[in-house]
Each structure stands twice: as structure tokens, then as C-alpha cells.
Amino acid sequence: MDEEQTLLAKVAEVRPLSVLDVGCGDGRIPSLYAAPEVVCIDSSEASVEAAARRGLDARLADAQDLPFPDASFDVVTCNHTLYHVADREQALAEIARVLRPSGRFAGIYNTPAHLREVWEAVGAVWARDSFDSENGLPLLQRQFSRVERLIRGGTVMWLDAADLQAYLDAYRELLGVLHAPEGPYPFVATRAKCIFVAEAA
Numbered sequence: 001m002d003e004e005q006t007l008l009a010k011v012a013e014v015r016p017l018s019v020l021d022v023g024c025g026d027g028r029i030p031s032l033y034a035a036p037e038v039v040c041i042d043s044s045e046a047s048v049e050a051a052a053r054r055g056l057d058a059r060l061a062d063a064q065d066l067p068f069p070d071a072s073f074d075v076v077t078c079n080h081t082l083y084h085v086a087d088r089e090q091a092l093a094e095i096a097r098v099l100r101p102s103g104r105f106a107g108i109y110n111t112p113a114h115l116r117e118v119w120e121a122v123g124a125v126w127a128r129d130s131f132d133s134e135n136g137l138p139l140l141q142r143q144f145s146r147v148e149r150l151i152r153g154g155t156v157m158w159l160d161a162a163d164l165q166a167y168l169d170a171y172r173e174l175l176g177v178l179h180a181p182e183g184p185y186p187f188v189a190t191r192a193k194c195i196f197v198a199e200a201a
Helices: 003-012 045-053 088-098 116-122 136-143 161-169
Strands: 018-022 037-042 057-060 073-077 099-110 146-158 187-199
Touching (some): 003 146, 018 088, 045 057, 088 099, 116 161, 116 187, 136 146, 146 161
Parallel strands (some): 018 037, 018 073, 037 057, 073 099
Antiparallel strands (some): 099 187, 146 187
């Protein structure tokens, strides 16, 4: 299974009645959750609107101050979001707070090897404090009673420079302006993702 299939399986196996997705983006992944109640939050108004168009209960909120009572959800997911959050420890404390006892956290993040060929080719350097499979682990271990890391991988290929440039443009906010290498194409890079699965105390 790839990382999204693994995430969906880890959500479904606890048969949740309620799921909170923190940092939902356009709502594509939480729209696939098998639960009677799925609530999404994001700090971007455009993302909340996009998720709502998918029929999701989407709300504008900050991961560092979740607007829900303690023990509100069976599962909380948070995918590719924590490296955007200023105070990750606070966000994880909030996620743990709104989980029911023995509730499950799950989230997809990168490993340091993910797309290394791309980042080396364009000279991009990720911030040392980025939340990934390595430095995210101790943060999760401080908030949860059990943390598991599942690694999924493969390769990804861009057929031409225009395709790779479109991908790089999505990182402008995080890494600045990047330019696709001249070649050779197709450009193949390593995919190496981590799915964190954690249990609330």
C-alpha cells in the first residue's frame, strides 16, 4: 500500500465514529475517511471553502488552539501540516487533548530521503527544524503513549521540465523560487514517506 492507502487503513481499523482532520487543505484525503462524522479545520479560508465544496464540515481554525472540548474525537489526522505550524509542541498537545482516551493520531510526513534527487538538483535546503519522520518522532513521543512509524516508498517521475517546474512552484512559500533542472528527462526521484500512528494515553 502507498502512504495514503496506509493512512486510510489505519483510520478505518479503529472504526471511528468521529474524525478530526487538522490542516485539511482542499479536503481530498478526509473526504475518503470511513466515519459518520468527519470535521476538518484549516487556517486558510480558501482551503476551508474548498473542503466545504466536497460536502465536508470544514471550519477555519488554528492547529495550536483547537476549538473543541477535551476528548471530542476517536481519531485525529494531520497530514503534511505540522511543518507549517509555529509551535508544533502546542499543536500536538492540542491534538492529544481533543482525542478520546486510547484515541488514534495518524499523519503522513516526509522522510529525509523523499525526493532527494530533486532537492539536490535545484540546490534547495530544507530547514533543520522541519517536521519529518526523524525529528517528528520525539515530539510525538512526548504527547502519546505509543508511536509507530511506517515507511512507504517508490519512485516519482516528471516527463519534462514544465511538469517539474509546476511541482517546484508549489514550494515557493517554503523554499523560495526554484528552477527545474535542464535534464535529463524523464526526471526520476525517490519517494520515501512516513505514516505516523500514535495512541493517546
